[in-house]
Amino acid sequence: MKQPLGVILAGGKATRMGGGDKGRLSLGGKTILQHVIGRLEPQVAGLAINANGDPARFEDIDMPVIPDSLTGFPGPLAGVLAGLDWAAEQGADAIVTAAADTPFFPCDLVPQLLLAAEGGPHPLALAASGEPGGKLWRQPTFGLWPVALRSDLRAALENGLRKVxxxxDKHDAGQASFVQSGIDPFFNVNTPEDLTEARRIAGEIE
Incomplete structure (x- = not known):
């Protein structure tokens, strides 16, 4: 399989942060989005951002901005579908998604997802993380998604499916497990308190 494309999911409304683009918040001298781009870009063949509203606000990052094709903010799967449609136009086989508000995710995310999908019916896998020896929690915005299933995903969304x-599970997705050491690599910034914690983790504040 060809190296997947990357899609940063930024299509949510950020209600717990008071609205706006969480990825634009400052963290350690960069924006959260810049941290995400810096981690994902070296792992993929090309990169786009899934975001709704005026795409001009992302002109400075110099990458395609792809909105949801379904109305009503139906959740991250709508962003995955938008990414798959974009990838199909590029002739790609798959995409890997990452959330725009998660600045510490693993730098080996893509190779581990590819390994987890080996032997399955499709290049499909989700990331999961947890404490050593403890329960692993799936990370539904971090996954490897096959272009071949985009019509199936579109039909599921149009029928009301929202839970990733x-x-x-219906398509026997693999699981790439990341055991956390210290911090959860999938820690995401949802609230002002989370932003303070992210700044502490990044060493910006004590």
């Missing part, structure tokens, strides 16, 4: 793992 219901769809991925």
């Amino acid at each position: 793992v219901i769809w991925t």
Whole structure:
């Protein structure tokens, strides 16, 4: 399989942060989005951002901005579908998604997802993380998604599906497990308190 394309999911409304683009918040001298780009870009063949509203606000990052094709903010699967449609136009086989508000995710995310999908019916896998020896929690915005299933995903969304793992379980998705050392690599910034914690983790504040 060809190296997947990357899609940064930024299509949510950020209600717990008071609205706006969480990825534009400052963290350690960069924006959160710049941290995400810096981690994902070296792992993929090309990169786009899934975001709704005026795409001009992302002109400075110099990458395609792809909105949801379904109305009503139906959740991260709508962003995955938008990414798959974009990838199909590029002739790609798959995409890997990452959330725009998660600045510390693993730098080996893509190779581990590819390994987890080996032997499956499709290049499909989700990341999961947890404490050593403890329960692993799936990370539904971090996954490897096959272009071949985009019509199936579109039909599921149009029929009201919103929960990621219901769809991925239906298609026997693999799981790439990341045991956390210290911090959860999938720690995401949802609230002002989370932003303070992220700045502490990044060493910006004590």
